[in-house]
Amino acid sequence: YRFFGEPVVEACVENGASCIDISGEPQFLEGMYLKYNEKAAEKGVYVIGSCGFDSIPADMGVLYTRDKLKGTLTAVESFLSVKSGPEVRWFLPCAIHVVADKDNLRKIQNKIGYAPVPVVGAKLKKRRFACYNQEFKEYSIPLQGTDASVVKRTQRYLHTELQETPIQYGAYVNVGGLGSVIKLMFAGMLFLLLVKFEFGRKLLTKYPEFFSAGRFTKEGPTQKQV
Known part of the structure; x- marks a missing residue:
């Protein structure tokens, strides 16, 4: 896009x-x-x-939870579990440009001049990079995507225009055991290092299968995946 x-x-x-x-x-x-x-x-x-998928489940899920809960909902956390088969491959180039252009995102948001969304109730604490989730019996990490910003935009609008109580939101993804966390840390550090440089971005774009052990591709979804 x-x-x-x-x-x-x-x-x-x-x-x-x-x-x-x-x-x-x-x-x-x-x-x-x-x-x-x-x-x-x-x-x-x-x-x-x-x-x-970005970001209907998150945005509508928060509103659905609010409507079904008796009382005032002030905070929601979501945990995504991904169970993919051998046919599933993810599209990497989009992620490369999103991460590489993070500074520009802040500049755009500063130009927009969003008013801060007030915190109602206890402030939702951000979980650390990798935390063990007792309910799912696996580790969770913050979900890097649009869900949190989309939900926050909706809550800002509902509070500003309709005077509704804003809901805090945190998005996480379950990644498995400690071994998965360690592998993800090394892969993440390599990815963040490469996206800083044009040469690194070209490598990631040209050989996504190599740098992701086959989990990412530079092609779009196959007909079977669709």
């Missing part, structure tokens, strides 16, 4: 059509909000991103 998504958003807004996509790229989502939010409002259309 960072390379090909904006012309679609621009065309929709200029021609009075709403735009819905499944982007999970924070920089793209925030950038489109910064550039086209006012224009979309003037045209009376909607630009809605992250309408796929």
Whole structure:
């Protein structure tokens, strides 16, 4: 989306059509909000991103929990467990650019000038990098993705526009035992080192299968995966 998504958003807004996509790229989502939010409002259309696995389950899950809970919900944590078969491969280039461009994301958010969302109830503490989850009997790490920012944007809107109680949110992914945590740490350090440099990003983009032991690919999903 960072390379090909904006012309679609621009065309929709200029021609009075709403735009819905499944982007999970924070920089793209925030950038489109910064550039086209006012224009979309003037045209009376909607630009809605992250309408796929990023981040419908998280965003709607928080609202569903709020509606079903008796009382005032102030915080939610989600834990994602991924059970994938041998046919599943993940798309790496998107993650490379998202991580490499984190500084630009902060600049965009500063330009938007989001008002802080007030904390209601006890402040939700962030769990450390790898914590053992007694309920799932495995280790969990913070989920790097759009879920937290999308949920926070929704909660900011509900609080600002509808005066609803904002809900804090934390997203985590279960990774297995201690061995998985150690392997993930080494892989993560290598990934973070390589994405800092153009040469490293080219290597990751060209040989994702090699650097991820076959878990990531530079190709899109196969017909069987779809």
